[in-house]
Amino acid sequence: MARMLSLSALFAVGATAALTGSAAAQSGEVNIYTTREPGLIQPLLDEFSKETNIKANAIFVKEGLVERVRAEGANSPADLLLVVDIGNATDLVAAGVTQPITSKLVEETVPANLRGTENQWTALTTRARVIYASKDRVAEKAMTYEELADPKWKGKLCIRSGKHPYNTALIAAFIAKHGEAKTEEWLKGVKANLARKAGGGDRDVARDVLAGICDVGVANSYYVGLMRSGKGGDEQVKWGEAIKVILPTFSDNAGSHVNVSAAAIAKNAPNKENAVKLLDFMLGHEAQDLYAKANFEYPVAADAPVDPIIASFGKLKADSVPLDEISKHRKAAADLVDKVGFDN
Amino acid sequence: MVARANAMAITLPSLSRSRLRAAPRLSGWIIASGAIACLIAAPIVTLAWIAAQGSGDLWPQLIAYVLPRAIRDTTILLAGVGTLTAVIGVGTAWLVTAYRFPGRGLFDWALLLPLAVPTYILAYAYLDLLHPLGPVQGLIRAMLGIESPVDFRLPDIRGMAGCIFLFGLAFYPYVYLTARAMFLMQSACVIEVARTLGCGGAGAFFRVALPLARPAVAVGVSLVLMETLNDLGASDLLGVQTLTVSIYSTWVNRSNLPGAAQIALVMLAVVIGLVILERAARRRQAYAAQAQRSRKTDPVRLTPGHAALAVVACALPILLGFAAPAGYLLRETFRRAQMNGFPPDVMQMAGNTMMFAAIATVITMGLGLLLAHTSRLVRRPLTRGLVQLSSIGYAVPGTVLAVGLLVPLANLDNSIDAFMRSHFGVATGLLISGSGAALIYAYAVRFMAISAGGIEAGFAKVPMSLDWAARNLGETAAGTARRIHLPLLRPAIGAAALLVFVDCMKELPATLLLRPFNFETLSTYVYAEASRGTYENGAFAALLIVAAGLFPVVLMARMSRPPAAEAFGGEEPDDQVVSSARPR
Numbered sequence: 001m002a003r004m005l006s007l008s009a010l011f012a013v014g015a016t017a018a019l020t021g022s023a024a025a026q027s028g029e030v031n032i033y034t035t036r037e038p039g040l041i042q043p044l045l046d047e048f049s050k051e052t053n054i055k056a057n058a059i060f061v062k063e064g065l066v067e068r069v070r071a072e073g074a075n076s077p078a079d080l081l082l083v084v085d086i087g088n089a090t091d092l093v094a095a096g097v098t099q100p101i102t103s104k105l106v107e108e109t110v111p112a113n114l115r116g117t118e119n120q121w122t123a124l125t126t127r128a129r130v131i132y133a134s135k136d137r138v139a140e141k142a143m144t145y146e147e148l149a150d151p152k153w154k155g156k157l158c159i160r161s162g163k164h165p166y167n168t169a170l171i172a173a174f175i176a177k178h179g180e181a182k183t184e185e186w187l188k189g190v191k192a193n194l195a196r197k198a199g200g201g202d203r204d205v206a207r208d209v210l211a212g213i214c215d216v217g218v219a220n221s222y223y224v225g226l227m228r229s230g231k232g233g234d235e236q237v238k239w240g241e242a243i244k245v246i247l248p249t250f251s252d253n254a255g256s257h258v259n260v261s262a263a264a265i266a267k268n269a270p271n272k273e274n275a276v277k278l279l280d281f282m283l284g285h286e287a288q289d290l291y292a293k294a295n296f297e298y299p300v301a302a303d304a305p306v307d308p309i310i311a312s313f314g315k316l317k318a319d320s321v322p323l324d325e326i327s328k329h330r331k332a333a334a335d336l337v338d339k340v341g342f343d344n
Numbered sequence: 345m346v347a348r349a350n351a352m353a354i355t356l357p358s359l360s361r362s363r364l365r366a367a368p369r370l371s372g373w374i375i376a377s378g379a380i381a382c383l384i385a386a387p388i389v390t391l392a393w394i395a396a397q398g399s400g401d402l403w404p405q406l407i408a409y410v411l412p413r414a415i416r417d418t419t420i421l422l423a424g425v426g427t428l429t430a431v432i433g434v435g436t437a438w439l440v441t442a443y444r445f446p447g448r449g450l451f452d453w454a455l456l457l458p459l460a461v462p463t464y465i466l467a468y469a470y471l472d473l474l475h476p477l478g479p480v481q482g483l484i485r486a487m488l489g490i491e492s493p494v495d496f497r498l499p500d501i502r503g504m505a506g507c508i509f510l511f512g513l514a515f516y517p518y519v520y521l522t523a524r525a526m527f528l529m530q531s532a533c534v535i536e537v538a539r540t541l542g543c544g545g546a547g548a549f550f551r552v553a554l555p556l557a558r559p560a561v562a563v564g565v566s567l568v569l570m571e572t573l574n575d576l577g578a579s580d581l582l583g584v585q586t587l588t589v590s591i592y593s594t595w596v597n598r599s600n601l602p603g604a605a606q607i608a609l610v611m612l613a614v615v616i617g618l619v620i621l622e623r624a625a626r627r628r629q630a631y632a633a634q635a636q637r638s639r640k641t642d643p644v645r646l647t648p649g650h651a652a653l654a655v656v657a658c659a660l661p662i663l664l665g666f667a668a669p670a671g672y673l674l675r676e677t678f679r680r681a682q683m684n685g686f687p688p689d690v691m692q693m694a695g696n697t698m699m700f701a702a703i704a705t706v707i708t709m710g711l712g713l714l715l716a717h718t719s720r721l722v723r724r725p726l727t728r729g730l731v732q733l734s735s736i737g738y739a740v741p742g743t744v745l746a747v748g749l750l751v752p753l754a755n756l757d758n759s760i761d762a763f764m765r766s767h768f769g770v771a772t773g774l775l776i777s778g779s780g781a782a783l784i785y786a787y788a789v790r791f792m793a794i795s796a797g798g799i800e801a802g803f804a805k806v807p808m809s810l811d812w813a814a815r816n817l818g819e820t821a822a823g824t825a826r827r828i829h830l831p832l833l834r835p836a837i838g839a840a841a842l843l844v845f846v847d848c849m850k851e852l853p854a855t856l857l858l859r860p861f862n863f864e865t866l867s868t869y870v871y872a873e874a875s876r877g878t879y880e881n882g883a884f885a886a887l888l889i890v891a892a893g894l895f896p897v898v899l900m901a902r903m904s905r906p907p908a909a910e911a912f913g914g915e916e917p918d919d920q921v922v923s924s925a926r927p928r
Contacts (some may be wrong), residue, residue, distance in 0.1 A: 002858075031861065036876060037871070037872045037873070038864075038872055039872060039881075049876055057862050058862060059778075059859060059860070059861050059863070060856070060860075060868070060872055061857055062856050062857075062871070062875060063595065063596055063743055063853075063856075063857070064743070064746060064747050064750070064857040065593075065854075067601065067747050067750055067751075067857075068750055068857060070752045071754035071755070071777070072754045072757075072758075072777055072778070073758050074758065074773060075754075075755060075758055075761055075773050075774045076774070077774065077778065077861075079772075080573040087597075089601070091599050094599070123584075142663060161580075161583065163589075163593045165596070165597070168597050189791065194887075196500050196502070197500065197503060197583045198583070199502050199581070200502070200581075201470070201584070205616065207475065208476075209475060210477065211475070211476040211477045211493045211494075211497070212476075212492060212493050212494030212497075213476065215495070228632035232679075233679060233683060234757035235477075259354075261349065273817050290389050303457055330598070330599070330601075331598050331599070333597075334593065334597040334598050335409075335598075338405070338409040339408075339409045341409070341413065343583060343585060344413060344585065
């Protein structure tokens with residue numbers, strides 16, 4: 001015990017620096033609060049710092065990013081807020097912790113339905129919620145989201161928890177299209193088709209298709225790139241190769257449901273200029289290219305190239321309902337998931 | 345909450361429920377304790393405040409569709425995990441204390457190893473190992489000569505049964521630890537009398553040892569239930585809809601933090617009710633441990649057949665709860681290392697993890713000591729209440745607790761800043777929020793129950809007569825604490841400190857939310873990989889968490905049973921504490 005105490009005392013001395021004070025806002029810095037995993041954005045930040053000499057500090061927060069910024073109030077060091085999922089983006093605005101983005105590049109680059117009202121947030125990349133189908137056992141080449149409830153898939157469908165934000169957004173989009181009553185029917189139908197309990201991650205859909213547990217499933221587009229490219233190891237290549245990707249549409253044929261990774265400038269950003277610089281950098285060619293290559297997302301800049309693996313699915317046509325509109329139905333979507341006992 | 349700490353030091357009968365009246369001028373201790381309790385309770389008060397902002401419109405939907413299911417599942421889960429951990433924990437504890445068989449010395453401490461594996465890592469490892477494409481089912485198919493998992497596969501581990509099984513493996517050490525300590529302290533006389541009166545081994549266990557150990561088992565199981573109730577990661581991975589999952593989904597999917605806080609507070613109220621019940625039950629049973637024993641039970645040597653069974657019974661929980669997940673992490677680490685090499689910053693993360701866990705442990709133990717000391721010095725409901733109030737953070741899910749911490753910290757910072765600006769024209773900005781100090785504060789709030797409770801339980805074994813003697817001889821209260829209590833409390837303090845350390849290392853939600861810029865610990869790194877769906881990449885860091893957790897676990901086991909005592913079947917450390925303090 002005594003030894004441990006003295007050891008801790010030693011640590012304590014070393015820790016003093018870390019313990020006193022947060023990263024104060026200084027010139028030549030930009031502070032990022034992100035729910036995007038650091039592994040994904042760190043290469044971008046490094047590149048940005050190299051080019052501009054602006055030091056980029058980041059904290060990866062999962063839940064509670066909004067709460068943290070709001071609690072910190074006027075003294076918050078946060079400049080740029082990076083989030084994944086439309087719900088998180090609109091929550092930032094609803095909490096009043098953002099300010100309109102004043103960047104020409106954003107207006108020129110990002111389609112209007114992928115930005116918040118008054119440019120309170122902007123998408124940086126998009127991803128489609130697609131269908132993974134067994135190469136061997138599924139003949140269909142095109143499908144609609146509505147068809148997922150078709151009884152022909154009974155006992156053949158895999159999907160992650162209905163409470164996951166990616167599914168919440170998809171269900172909210174369904175509500176935007178068809179209303180709550182029809183969505184409830186649809187959810188019941190999808191639930192009745194499940195081959196296993198809703199759960200796991202998106203990659204598990206591909207793995208379970210390979211294992212023969214299911215024939216079709218719903219998952220995000222970029223995981224296919226992560227699997228097939230070998231970045232996840234040899235096993236995952238097999239998972240990725242077991243499936244083909246169908247870019248589904250809603251029955252009105254308007255396009256696939258997409259979600260976003262998004263950015264907003266904090267209301268009390270001490271380094272606002274640098275935040276705009278970083279935002280512009282992230283929408284620039286180099287960064288958009290990096291996003292596409294590193295995480296196989298769809299770049300939001302129309303002229304930026306899509307990774308070949310992702311391009312092989314065919315041309316993505318994104319549904320045109322504004323994401324802000326979809327986000328309004330999130331609560332209803334979550335309620336429906338509970339009501340039909342989707343995860344039970 | 346407090347109960348958990350008793351894990352390390354089973355409350356012996358209070359040797360004399362003392363009637364030491366508060367000496368004059370003790371108010372300093374009480375004020376200090378009150379201040380600590382207020383600091384610890386601040387996040388809960390904040391949560392109540394957040395909850396009050398909500399309209400309550402959430403409840404009809406909850407009651408109609410969510411709560412019936414969540415309450416049912418939570419109850420089944422708690423009942424299942426409670427039973428399983430009690431069976432494994434008590435069974436193995438009885439085997440290693442009452443019998444001699446090959447490997448017993450090893451099992452004695454190795455049975456604690458699953459403590460080192462965070463539950464979400466255990467769950468992930470098993471999902472992978474038991475997947476139809478994984479090694480276990482692959483082997484089974486190979487033995488049966490079946491080619492494809494399409495033709496044969498085992499049922500999915502996701503679901504209630506799998507969840508109970510995994511939590512049982514992860515948490516049985518809490519029961520093992522408490523039950524073992526109790527069996528070690530039980531008087532040989534009672535068991536021998538039972539045997540003389542014709543009880544067989546099973547009879548002695550079921551009719552004497554087990555009823556005597558019941559308070560200890562209750563303590564262990566209540567720790568297990570608290571951990572199970574507050575778990576989010578593993579139950580989420582395994583698809584079990586507990587109340588904590590409902591809280592989380594109310595917050596995240598419905599963006600309804602007040603609603604989430606409301607559910608959390610209702611759950612807290614239920615937990616507090618259960619803890620009070622448990623304490624009341626233990627009060628009635630306090631006589632059970634009254635026996636002052638003179639001699640340790642001599643373990644009975646088992647016949648080879650029975651010994652083999654005992655070895656299997658002890659080895660299984662270790663293999664399933666520790667060896668399998670650790671082996672899985674090792675395999676994944678090697679695979680990753682071949683592909684990508686090791687994560688570059690992992691040593692720095694390990695350093696951060698250890699450093700913050702160590703500092704938090706020292707501070708939490710120091711404050712806990714002060715609380716427990718005051719409650720001994722001034723034996724009044726007020727001081728007991730302060731200890732219990734300080735333990736409240738253990739009963740709230742970590743994610744929600746972290747939000748409750750954010751608000752008072754930031755308010756404090758902003759008030760200081762405003763004051764400094766208006767009076768001195770200096771902007772101080774955020775001093776504590778987003779600093780390491782906020783993290784340490786969070787750990788102290790979360791784990792004070794282990795510290796204060798553990799020390800309090802240790803105190804119960806130190807007769808008040810010692811305090812009186814010291815004070816009569818002119819020693820001050822602080823001096824008594826330093827020269828009498830500290831040396832006697834060493835085992836209790838050590839064990840509590842080690843548990844706090846391991847728990848701080850594994851802590852995730854508060855660390856994620858409150859940490860400073862550019863700061864990673866092992867668990868935040870593992871989590872970041874996990875939330876990308878690339879759990880495998882976090883394998884090395886996860887392995888380091890397990891490895892770093894190993895050291896205190898082994899140390900804890902060693903400290904609670906010195907080899908000498910084992911060799912001679914002689915006196916146990918707890919006994920030494922008491923007997924060395926007692927005139928011989």
